[in-house]
Amino acid sequence: MEKRIYRHNEVFPLECGGSIENLEICYHISKEFGSGAEKGKKVIWITHALTANSDPSDWWDVLVGEGKFLDPRKYTIVCANILGSCYGSTSPSSINPATGKPYLLDFPKTTVRDVATCHNILMEHLGIEKIDLLTGGSVGGFQALEWSIMYPHKIKNMVLLACNSRFTPWGSAFNESMRMALYADPTFASGEGGKAGLATARSIALISYRSFEGYNTTQYEQDEDCTFPQRAASYQRYQGKKLVDRFDAYSYLSMLNLTDSHNVGRHRGGVEKALGMVKARTVCIGIDSDGLFPVVEQKYMAQHIPGAKYLQITSAFGHDGFLLEWEQIKEIIENEELI
Amino acid sequence: MEKRIYRHNEVFPLECGGSIENLEICYHISKEFGSGAEKGKKVIWITHALTANSDPSDWWDVLVGEGKFLDPRKYTIVCANILGSCYGSTSPSSINPATGKPYLLDFPKTTVRDVATCHNILMEHLGIEKIDLLTGGSVGGFQALEWSIMYPHKIKNMVLLACNSRFTPWGSAFNESMRMALYADPTFASGEGGKAGLATARSIALISYRSFEGYNTTQYEQDEDCTFPQRAASYQRYQGKKLVDRFDAYSYLSMLNLTDSHNVGRHRGGVEKALGMVKARTVCIGIDSDGLFPVVEQKYMAQHIPGAKYLQITSAFGHDGFLLEWEQIKEIIENEELI
Numbered sequence: 001m002e003k004r005i006y007r008h009n010e011v012f013p014l015e016c017g018g019s020i021e022n023l024e025i026c027y028h029i030s031k032e033f034g035s036g037a038e039k040g041k042k043v044i045w046i047t048h049a050l051t052a053n054s055d056p057s058d059w060w061d062v063l064v065g066e067g068k069f070l071d072p073r074k075y076t077i078v079c080a081n082i083l084g085s086c087y088g089s090t091s092p093s094s095i096n097p098a099t100g101k102p103y104l105l106d107f108p109k110t111t112v113r114d115v116a117t118c119h120n121i122l123m124e125h126l127g128i129e130k131i132d133l134l135t136g137g138s139v140g141g142f143q144a145l146e147w148s149i150m151y152p153h154k155i156k157n158m159v160l161l162a163c164n165s166r167f168t169p170w171g172s173a174f175n176e177s178m179r180m181a182l183y184a185d186p187t188f189a190s191g192e193g194g195k196a197g198l199a200t201a202r203s204i205a206l207i208s209y210r211s212f213e214g215y216n217t218t219q220y221e222q223d224e225d226c227t228f229p230q231r232a233a234s235y236q237r238y239q240g241k242k243l244v245d246r247f248d249a250y251s252y253l254s255m256l257n258l259t260d261s262h263n264v265g266r267h268r269g270g271v272e273k274a275l276g277m278v279k280a281r282t283v284c285i286g287i288d289s290d291g292l293f294p295v296v297e298q299k300y301m302a303q304h305i306p307g308a309k310y311l312q313i314t315s316a317f318g319h320d321g322f323l324l325e326w327e328q329i330k331e332i333i334e335n336e337e338l339i
Numbered sequence: 340m341e342k343r344i345y346r347h348n349e350v351f352p353l354e355c356g357g358s359i360e361n362l363e364i365c366y367h368i369s370k371e372f373g374s375g376a377e378k379g380k381k382v383i384w385i386t387h388a389l390t391a392n393s394d395p396s397d398w399w400d401v402l403v404g405e406g407k408f409l410d411p412r413k414y415t416i417v418c419a420n421i422l423g424s425c426y427g428s429t430s431p432s433s434i435n436p437a438t439g440k441p442y443l444l445d446f447p448k449t450t451v452r453d454v455a456t457c458h459n460i461l462m463e464h465l466g467i468e469k470i471d472l473l474t475g476g477s478v479g480g481f482q483a484l485e486w487s488i489m490y491p492h493k494i495k496n497m498v499l500l501a502c503n504s505r506f507t508p509w510g511s512a513f514n515e516s517m518r519m520a521l522y523a524d525p526t527f528a529s530g531e532g533g534k535a536g537l538a539t540a541r542s543i544a545l546i547s548y549r550s551f552e553g554y555n556t557t558q559y560e561q562d563e564d565c566t567f568p569q570r571a572a573s574y575q576r577y578q579g580k581k582l583v584d585r586f587d588a589y590s591y592l593s594m595l596n597l598t599d600s601h602n603v604g605r606h607r608g609g610v611e612k613a614l615g616m617v618k619a620r621t622v623c624i625g626i627d628s629d630g631l632f633p634v635v636e637q638k639y640m641a642q643h644i645p646g647a648k649y650l651q652i653t654s655a656f657g658h659d660g661f662l663l664e665w666e667q668i669k670e671i672i673e674n675e676e677l678i
Binding site for chain 1 (some may be wrong): 507
């Protein structure tokens, strides 16, 4: 996979008002793409989750990479960094042309539809006419689903993993707790970084990604007689720090707002009508222990997307199963002949 | 119920080192207690949860109060405020005799055993020899269970609601997220209040008390076409503010540490051995949607407490069901002839 940047030379209008002037979309693509060697190869487009980047051979390395199941030499594989994320696309740390300084908290609110529009612009720029397999988990699934509704004839097969068709109040309660954490740290509002708030937000998010069983399996205190167990607590702090070292608090806020915007039914007469517009052959995959997007959500999508199928995978690790249970996902893509 | 204060005139040593010099225990008790009218009446002792107080006719008003199922005129009803809480017992806002100033972050770490010891001291002070029914939910259940192991012959019947015998890594992950939120707000460490952190902590806690279904039932956005739904988010902020208006951030930290200390097996050869020491006739009640203390936890206690029974109640509201599903709880206490 090779990292490239697409620079859009038109103003990019946003769904809920405002616009981005110098839109840049950072993406990864099969190295040889553009050399002519890509001709006749099937196209796989992967959409990434909340804090991931455009290189699926980094965060989905078990599935994607040379010699792996999804080999970028065999297929044209594309993944674009979400607008607002800090991994190369236009984001809160980009220069706001109105002030000559980074946007930070002035970065406009973006929606999943805006991100799907970005993907589509990039697809047109690349001259790709049809995607053979579009897939994403969690927020990646939001983008895939939205895109498949906006441009139904462009997607042949689609795998939606551990996601839903409209973000829930349950999800928003997590998001708001994270926003409160960001703002509890005064260095966030002052533009000085918001690191303590970001670490806290990550700790909260982690709970939503895991499960009772998963924590109890991996974080049990070794010392049975310990008065104040520290293992699970230090794990939370460690994961918080890890995100702070690689992610930006202002981009994190942008990602939270993005997920809150997810509602395929908006201005389309409701979710069921919108799901009815999908033309792709779709498989919705649920994870039995997912507490953030319980399986009832993927079953619902499969019920309302014409011809869609619901399949379930097993994991002790909750929502994060979409990153960990790659063998079960691979099996489904193979068995269902999705690529 | 009448509020009273017990002032202990001995130094109170703590399980994990340190001591409290001027221990005060704030408690509520049937008004007539001490007049002689209490003679022959059965004793009901109620232990309260994380941020509640010693007046169950306040927070469990559906069950406790004059004319209610648990009538303080019919029974001697007692409830004591947890050591470290901000509702009248010695706490971080009490004066530290070593400095002449409020303890705040210097308040020593206390354990569930320390709190059970306080209850026992109060019981002796009141001249109560046997408790006919000891009951508590959540952290209230921790205290009841611990007490019934420390003084097994003093408790006749016990109802443990939505709790467990050892705090889990899952629970500690929530606790640590809340501690991180407290410290993300610099006014916490500086002793100036920590209100933004406390509000965030409450928002996090609330998620653990509720359920996917509960949120989706009560916090669904009215406007189907809304781009950035606000209902669930404003509910989180509202609940955060509500706690800030009635609770203290330093006491909150003390309560978090307290719950982390919960392990009836500590220095007793393990949880199962400890549970085997209970003499009270015990009913463990689980709530089908409780995500913080899933029913597997109460089933486990019932399995290891001699002669105990497991019973389940139904709620869409998760852990908070122990406060809301009072009719089902009342029915169990009646049917099982626990009082």
